Amino acid sequence: MKPIIELKDVEVTFRSRTGSLFKPHLVRAVQGVSMQLVPGQTLGLVGESGCGKSTTAKVMCGLQAPTAGKVFFQGDEVTKRSAHYRKLIGRVVSVVFQDPATALNARMPVREQLLDPLAVHSIGSKEERLARINDLIHMVGLPASVMEALPGQLSGGQRQRVAIARALSLQPNAIIADEPTSALDVSVRAQILNLLTDLKQELGLAMVFISHDIQTVRYVSDRIAVMNGGKVVEQGEARELLANPKHPYTRTLLGAAPSLLHPDLSAYGKDQ
Numbered sequence: 001m002k003p004i005i006e007l008k009d010v011e012v013t014f015r016s017r018t019g020s021l022f023k024p025h026l027v028r029a030v031q032g033v034s035m036q037l038v039p040g041q042t043l044g045l046v047g048e049s050g051c052g053k054s055t056t057a058k059v060m061c062g063l064q065a066p067t068a069g070k071v072f073f074q075g076d077e078v079t080k081r082s083a084h085y086r087k088l089i090g091r092v093v094s095v096v097f098q099d100p101a102t103a104l105n106a107r108m109p110v111r112e113q114l115l116d117p118l119a120v121h122s123i124g125s126k127e128e129r130l131a132r133i134n135d136l137i138h139m140v141g142l143p144a145s146v147m148e149a150l151p152g153q154l155s156g157g158q159r160q161r162v163a164i165a166r167a168l169s170l171q172p173n174a175i176i177a178d179e180p181t182s183a184l185d186v187s188v189r190a191q192i193l194n195l196l197t198d199l200k201q202e203l204g205l206a207m208v209f210i211s212h213d214i215q216t217v218r219y220v221s222d223r224i225a226v227m228n229g230g231k232v233v234e235q236g237e238a239r240e241l242l243a244n245p246k247h248p249y250t251r252t253l254l255g256a257a258p259s260l261l262h263p264d265l266s267a268y269g270k271d272q
Helices: 052-059 083-092 109-121 126-139 144-148 156-168 187-204 215-221 239-241 248-255
Strands: 005-019 023-035 042-046 070-075 093-096 174-178 206-211 223-228 232-239
Touching: 005 083, 023 052, 023 232, 042 052, 042 215, 052 187, 052 206, 070 083, 070 248, 083 093, 093 109, 093 156, 109 126, 109 144, 109 156, 109 223, 126 156, 144 248, 156 187, 174 187, 187 206, 187 215, 206 215, 215 239, 215 248, 223 239, 223 248, 232 239, 232 248
Parallel strands: 042 206, 042 223, 093 174, 174 206
Antiparallel strands: 005 023, 005 070, 223 232
């Protein structure tokens, strides 16, 4: 099966604010990362803050150019992306951000925010677009009344549902979800995770799910890649990796404070 996105030995280096003009300090945010996103599969990226997982995801969706290495999109190399490929990737891969406030315009009603990507990509007639956004709002479990609301009039969980609906508007093949539950109350996190899982199964989506909480990643992932210091220290099938972690850092993550969502991981890989 041809991967939707593939990274080969990708590196991303930034100039830090310290250092001088002639001797800048360089930060290697991503170092030699290789991974694939396969249709219908959820890849979990896990690691502590600053480990490079969000930068890796930005490379995958075209928001960050790699300093070195290669990026492939549906088998074609897109390391140096043309305008054509940028638009194509935007149709196929959507992003759900940590804080829906960054993805939603505070001054624009929900209806207009859902119509906007359809208009930008010239999809359907006006009537077809309205029908599409009504389907989207129903799909993410929101009442039709939210269409006229501004983001500030909605709860955090409702805003994230709107952001998910917007990400689904172009009928993508894949979603990159960057810490989509960490800005939400604990009581709402499970609802959003269940929604993402249901949508993945219903629509046949591939997904990259990014989190610092390995137990939350375990809940949604088919494969897991553990990142530390800009490198992938371990990756494999979720069940096998969690039952038999090889790298000390993976064992450290598993031994850290239990997730409020799933407090006990000890049975995973045994009786489930």
